[in-house]
Amino acid sequence: MNTFDDILAAYTKQVLLPWAADTPPVGRIWVVWYEKALQRRFTGRLGEFEHATQKAGHGWHHLDLAPWFGKWIARHEFFAALVEQPKELRGLLPDIEDALVSDMKGALAACSPNDVLAVDGCGALFGVARISTLISRIADSVPGRLLVGFPGKHSGGVYRLLDARDGWNYHAIPIPPDNAL
Template identity: 45%
Template sequence: MSGKQRVWFAVYPPAEERRVRARLPQFEALTLEANHGWIVVDLTDLLPNWLSAHEYRDAIFAEPEYFSANSELEDLAVERVRQACAGEEANAASVVAVTGLATLFDFMRVSSLIERVEDSVSGRLLILFPGEYAGNVYRFMDARDGFNYMAVPITSAESFITP
């Protein structure tokens, strides 16, 4: 199976981010109950940690309109996901769940992240994706131009975020 076939997108409205995160333990419990491994890659702290360690952080905060992360943040995100996929716990029966993408909105493209890590995945890669899906087109945070990707969509219409 190719990397593209091992990627799942759990698509939900951006306003539901907190509710989805609160339900992560349920995702984990059900995954473990089905005899699959569960590994979470949380990218929430990537931007603040990168900014706080940046040599020009004071200048960035003084004039944020000139700030550009270029590909540095994406490179860090790719490295985190690849490390999780290569870890001891990761195998063909594991699910690697990526959370915290909303914090990186406007700093990197999800499509690029997926393309760069998809071949590192031996089990399944679950992308918790705040946005929308229609006709194989995913739109991140309901704002970016959509990208066509062949991942398996899991949409909020399928009730994974309702009580």
């Protein structure tokens, strides 16, 4: 199991590497994966990632997805009815995903090719949106780097959110690197 300091050291090493302007979308996505028990520590010490990024000469932006769904559903026109019949939420999952992609693209639009957009709180979307789908839908919009905080497992190129959902294979750059054969 990696400690927070191991993860931060791996990130620092990655952010110090030169950035090529023609890096394909898959190379602009960095997934910082960590044991789900480290979620609070990761969120609480995210400022250390910001510091490492700025020290490497890059800009920093942050998007916290943890409160996103609560805010979205509270503004929904059928909020009261959905509270009474929560199973009806399943029918809104495509709308939820579209709104989330739109918000993430909005955050990316504020970034330059020299910036990192750090996305935290992915675990709060469990059962609402798939991180793999979100990343796939926004990858072409990433001007600099997208850093995704991922509470779960990574092995052999396969990510498992919260160790609960079936794994998905995405060719992002894992931090820390995957040492599986």
